[in-house]
Amino acid sequence: MTGRLWQWMLAYLVLLAAASAWFADTAWKSVTGYQSPYALDRQFEAGPALVExxxxxxxxxxxxxxxxxxxxxxxxxxxxxxxxxxxxxxxxxxxxxxxxxxxxxxxxxxxxxxxxxxxxxxxxxxxxxxxxxxxxxxxxxxxxxxxxxxxxxxxxxxxxxxxxxxxxxxxxxxxxxxxxxxxxxxxxxxxxxxxxxxxxxxxxxxxxxxxxxxxxxxxxxxxxxxxxxxxxxxxxxxxxxxxxxxxxxxxxxxxxxxxxxxxxxxxxxxxxxxxxxxxxxxxxxxxxxxxxxxxxxxxxxxxxxxxxxxxxxxxxxxxxxxxxxxxxxxxxxxxLPDREAALAANRSRRLPWAILASLWFVSLAAFAARRQDLAGLAVAFAVFAAAYAALFFVFQLGTSISTSVRQEYLNGFLARNIAATGLAFVAAALFLVSRVGRNREAAVRLAVILTSVFGLAVAAVHGFYGLRMEGFMLELGPGFKAYLNLFAIVGLALGAAGVSLAMPRLPRFRRDSS
Ligand SMILES: [Zn+2]
Known part of the structure; x- marks a missing residue:
């Protein structure tokens, strides 16, 4: 029974990663492929030229x-x-x-x-x-x-x-x-x-x-x-x-x-x-x-x-x-439409979905943490945060589009973010395994909790500001961070898959039962 659970959870993580990558891709394309609906085709009267x-x-x-x-x-x-x-x-x-x-x-x-x-x-x-x-x-x-x-x-x-x-x-x-x-x-x-x-x-x-x-x-x-x-x-x-x-x-x-x-x-x-x-x-x-x-x-x-x-x-x-x-x-x-009214209408359309997604992530994180070593999870969480912060620095990442140096470098920048979250997860999972023994389910549960945290952050930004361009420019500050978080979910899923596959080859730990 428990042998099956980690597989189900891993399958969920892979699906979530695919959905996140798809969402990030369509969000970015909604900006790059945006067509303005506002062209006003009217020639106004001009005054005399003041200069030649x-x-x-x-x-x-x-x-x-x-x-x-x-x-x-x-x-x-x-x-x-x-x-x-x-x-x-x-x-x-x-x-x-x-x-x-x-x-x-x-x-x-x-x-x-x-x-x-x-x-x-x-x-x-x-x-x-x-x-x-x-x-x-x-x-x-x-x-x-x-x-x-x-x-x-x-x-x-x-x-x-x-x-x-x-x-x-x-x-x-x-x-x-x-x-x-x-x-x-x-x-x-x-x-x-x-x-x-x-x-x-x-x-x-x-x-x-x-x-x-x-x-x-x-x-x-x-x-x-x-x-x-x-x-x-x-x-x-x-x-x-x-x-x-x-x-x-x-x-x-x-x-x-x-x-x-x-x-x-x-x-x-x-x-x-x-x-x-x-x-x-x-x-x-x-x-x-x-x-x-x-x-x-x-x-x-x-x-x-x-x-x-x-x-x-x-x-x-x-x-x-x-x-x-x-x-x-x-x-x-x-x-032009009234900006504030249009933004408010867009927001009220998104909000139910954002709340639904938030509820999903909270319930799933609670489910994943149930009957687990909570102190161990908390420290593993801290290990992840510290490792991610360190790798963020090492890989020269940042939370603004300016930090990707050039728009052409954005894909490499996002790939480094995936690598940073994946590696940080491996560090956190190894710590957890050193406490609870070689246990794939514990590692995958940790990944589910971490993706839920990133998912919650994305849902909040999408709810408040929207991540697709619908006639108005995105809020670039929170928008870019949400974009990074979507790819962090991809990194976590890859990290979880990697750790699960490598688990049997890991050295035995003190508490290993097998
Ligand atoms: Zn330039």
Missing amino acids: RAVLVVLDGLRADRVSELPRFGGLASRGASGLIRTTEPSLSYPARAALVSGAWPEVSGVTTNAASGLVPVQSLLSLGVDLGMRVAVYGSGFWPRAFGPGMDHRPFGSQMPEFKPSALVRWQGDSCDQAVDHLRSADAQLHVIDVMAGDEAGHEFGGASDAYIEVIASVDRCLGRIVDVAGPDVVVLAVSDHGHIDRWGKGGHGGLEPEVMAAPFAMAGPRVAVTGPLDVEIIDIAPTLSILLGLPIPANSQGRVIWESLEVPGGQRSRLQALEQTQRTALAAH
Whole structure:
């Protein structure tokens, strides 16, 4: 009878692991494959152009606390408006770029991760500019024409960015800047976007506080200086970072909610730009502000506001332009669903399932602990927690998406989490076996209790916040932790299977009856 029980429990663990992996996979795909239902297909009225030309310089991965060391960025800031923008959640390059030119948060633009491909369904400065016959040019990432359509004068990077060596990155940035400046001159576009990328690569490879990062962003700053010089005094130059970088164990990363990642610096100077003190704005405010400057309609799905305090507009003209802004904002507000009400409705739909799952996990843990050596289980639990914490450190894991260093590294990161939980379980099970003897059932019972704890944590997050994207961005903080916990269940099941198979070959312990 008892010989059967461990097999049933192990079968349950394998099923639970498969369900967890499936749930995690569909949850992640609900983010990466998300399609925005919010596109508002309406062209709003535009005011007259306040300036002839504007250049948007995207300084990829530039940390806000580093710009005080950058003379050209500082020069631009001192001649105009500057400050910090709050970037998108997740703090990834494509969602942030989409927000920069559309004024829409990821759940509205539909660009939720760097896996986004295809045309963005909402208006942008680029698509509106092209549609209205403006000369629009972009130097850099192929994301721009892919996402915002043909018709712009796009020049891609001349060469692949080198990895792993600051000096090579500095050289690459110099060459890339030659091409960018050349393109800026020849395209003579009214709206010109330039990607300055080397800082992001240095951030990933060496960390956002490293000397190598500082060396590379100095070359990024030199490039900004050249762009400002070539643009000349009659062109508005807006330099903006898309996100910062963490610095952890000699590596960087972004995507999460760390303050050093979410706050990105910006500076804008040129005709019609006011000289301001430090401003605190959002990344979605850039697109409507540039629209007003260039005389473009505000992109229909722009959720931002015009940063009026950064503009010099005479009173009469300003009130007319503010009325145009108000029209767009009112129409969009009427078009978008009420966020709080929609979230509450989603939550009340999930809550019964989350409660049911919680009851299941609590009952199963109670069943597994019944008539067991509770003190032994408690210490085994502590051994697991200590071993998992230690392996979390050794395997360089973390509880934020930024700690996976790059979105492309996420699978390896999750595999290390599975290994960490599996190994920590083996340590805890060996401890338990040393107390109770070679007993597969005791080990599998421990695994059932531990998976129930992780399962409870996942159920709570799913109940409160939801783990699938249903028209609203996930809560990335608790969401990512739940994602790790789902894979921890996989690791525990693998550990339990491994321990059960190896049990007969384990050395005999003091209390072994067999
Ligand atoms: Zn990056």
